[in-house]
Amino acid sequence: MTNLKSAFAAMLKRQMNTLIQYLLDRLQAFGRAVLKPSSVTTPWDSRAWLGGLAVLALGLATWTGCSSEQAAEDEIAPQRLFMFTAIQAQAHSTGVAAQRVDLGRRLYYDPHLSVNGTISCNSCHQLTKYGVDPGQAVSKGYNGAPGGRNSPTVYNAGLQFAQFWDGRAPTLAAQASGPMMNPVEMGMPAPDAVLKYLHSNAGYMKQFKAVYPGMKDPVVMENVTDAIASFEDGLVTPSRWDEYLKGNTTVLSAAEKSGLRTFMDSGCASCHAGRDMGGNSYAQLGAARSWPDQKSDPGRFALTKQDRDRMYFKVPTLRNVAETGPWFHDGKVQTLDEAVRLMGEYQTGRKLNAEQVNSIVSFLHALTGDIPQQYIQAPASLAPSNESADRGGQRHTTGYPALPMPQQGE
Numbered sequence: 001m002t003n004l005k006s007a008f009a010a011m012l013k014r015q016m017n018t019l020i021q022y023l024l025d026r027l028q029a030f031g032r033a034v035l036k037p038s039s040v041t042t043p044w045d046s047r048a049w050l051g052g053l054a055v056l057a058l059g060l061a062t063w064t065g066c067s068s069e070q071a072a073e074d075e076i077a078p079q080r081l082f083m084f085t086a087i088q089a090q091a092h093s094t095g096v097a098a099q100r101v102d103l104g105r106r107l108y109y110d111p112h113l114s115v116n117g118t119i120s121c122n123s124c125h126q127l128t129k130y131g132v133d134p135g136q137a138v139s140k141g142y143n144g145a146p147g148g149r150n151s152p153t154v155y156n157a158g159l160q161f162a163q164f165w166d167g168r169a170p171t172l173a174a175q176a177s178g179p180m181m182n183p184v185e186m187g188m189p190a191p192d193a194v195l196k197y198l199h200s201n202a203g204y205m206k207q208f209k210a211v212y213p214g215m216k217d218p219v220v221m222e223n224v225t226d227a228i229a230s231f232e233d234g235l236v237t238p239s240r241w242d243e244y245l246k247g248n249t250t251v252l253s254a255a256e257k258s259g260l261r262t263f264m265d266s267g268c269a270s271c272h273a274g275r276d277m278g279g280n281s282y283a284q285l286g287a288a289r290s291w292p293d294q295k296s297d298p299g300r301f302a303l304t305k306q307d308r309d310r311m312y313f314k315v316p317t318l319r320n321v322a323e324t325g326p327w328f329h330d331g332k333v334q335t336l337d338e339a340v341r342l343m344g345e346y347q348t349g350r351k352l353n354a355e356q357v358n359s360i361v362s363f364l365h366a367l368t369g370d371i372p373q374q375y376i377q378a379p380a381s382l383a384p385s386n387e388s389a390d391r392g393g394q395r396h397t398t399g400y401p402a403l404p405m406p407q408q409g410e
């Protein structure tokens, strides 16, 4: 953890250095231009002051990607990328940390954490399918009833500043108890029902004791969610994008680089940036132009009842976004092209043409990382046997080997 922290701090420092260096360069260049006597027409003494202001303006303009000379260049100046940060795969854990991850993984795949033993976290966030419920606008819960929002990916979720489309859970651990007791998700009547099942299982008891030693009864909800969150923390998917950010400019194709430029020039990076290409702010859906559907889901307003939160949602991560459709909080957008077009129109106020949309989409594909196949290997007894075949009506009810049904809570 401290390793990660110091690596992150070092990265931050590097990014700041490049930014400062860049601004200094511009300052010098502009200083030369301003101080050239022929170019100075104002009789004021405060030439330097004016020059300073102009430098700031120019810096800002270049910063937001408006410089046309830059666009003509083939490679994007690394300084322009300061708002993005590379991620790396989680270091392999050992000892108790590894056991905690194992426990979390088992819980993640265990359908017995749902009221009728039919669905697990993995039902709606399939780890072999980039952590979503592919093709489903909204996921169905334990009894087949649809939920209210699209299932977001669990990959790289831990890098976000808050969880859920409206950010109502601050951390993965805080998020994790929600689905088990959610009446349209896993439907458990109360935390006790979950704990009762875990207590009845000798294997789990052993694991909990090993991971949380010194507790009279380690099988408490706090530990259940802690273990799940530890497992989820390892669900990170670095991609070619990260190699690129680390300086290997050959890993992106010319089309992808040009897409990145279009992405930045279109103002997408004002919301989708940082480690997760999102996940670090809320924004109004319809920031530039009123979103057509103001009724179905008012976003954070439902949570805070503050008018200024109406239609505000967490800016989602764009990592793996090419694989996580259908898109948006309601899953109503069927193609990535359409998602990008809508973002252009409603978030940035620009009507992107087909070429620009294609260009951005090709860049977004570079954000697709590798699924950590070994890390997500389900414990043999819980492996979903027929994950993709049972889409639709009878989902997952036959996908799991029969395990003895635990006593349910009342």
Ligand code: HEC
Residues within 6 Å of the ligand: 108, 119, 120, 121, 122, 123, 124, 125, 139, 140, 141, 142, 147, 148, 149, 150, 151, 152, 153, 154, 157, 160, 162, 163, 164, 165, 166, 172, 175, 176, 177, 179, 180, 184, 185, 186, 228
């Ligand atoms: C029935 C489907 C379903 C099940 C089962 C389910 N989830 Fe979810 N999950 C969702 C939906 C839908 C959302 C978004 C809800 C919202 O934002 O209001 C979500 C949100 C999340 C998020 C937040 C991601 C983000 O980017 O904000 C995480 C993390 C998560 N679930 C993990 C889990 C875990 C862990 C489990 C098992 C304990 C689980 N889910 C079970 C459907 C499900």
Ligand code: HEC
Residues within 6 Å of the ligand: 263, 266, 267, 268, 269, 270, 271, 272, 282, 283, 284, 285, 287, 313, 314, 315, 316, 317, 318, 321, 324, 326, 327, 328, 329, 330, 339, 340, 343, 344, 347, 348, 360
């Ligand atoms: C003002 C902030 C803002 C800007 C600018 C912005 N976005 Fe978004 N983006 C969001 C928010 C908020 C959402 C979530 C919308 C929802 O579903 O409620 C989102 C969602 C998305 C999604 C769907 C993600 C998913 O998992 O469903 C894509 C793709 C996307 N944005 C791409 C872009 C592109 C490309 C641009 C530039 C043309 C852009 N965004 C500009 C805030 C922004």
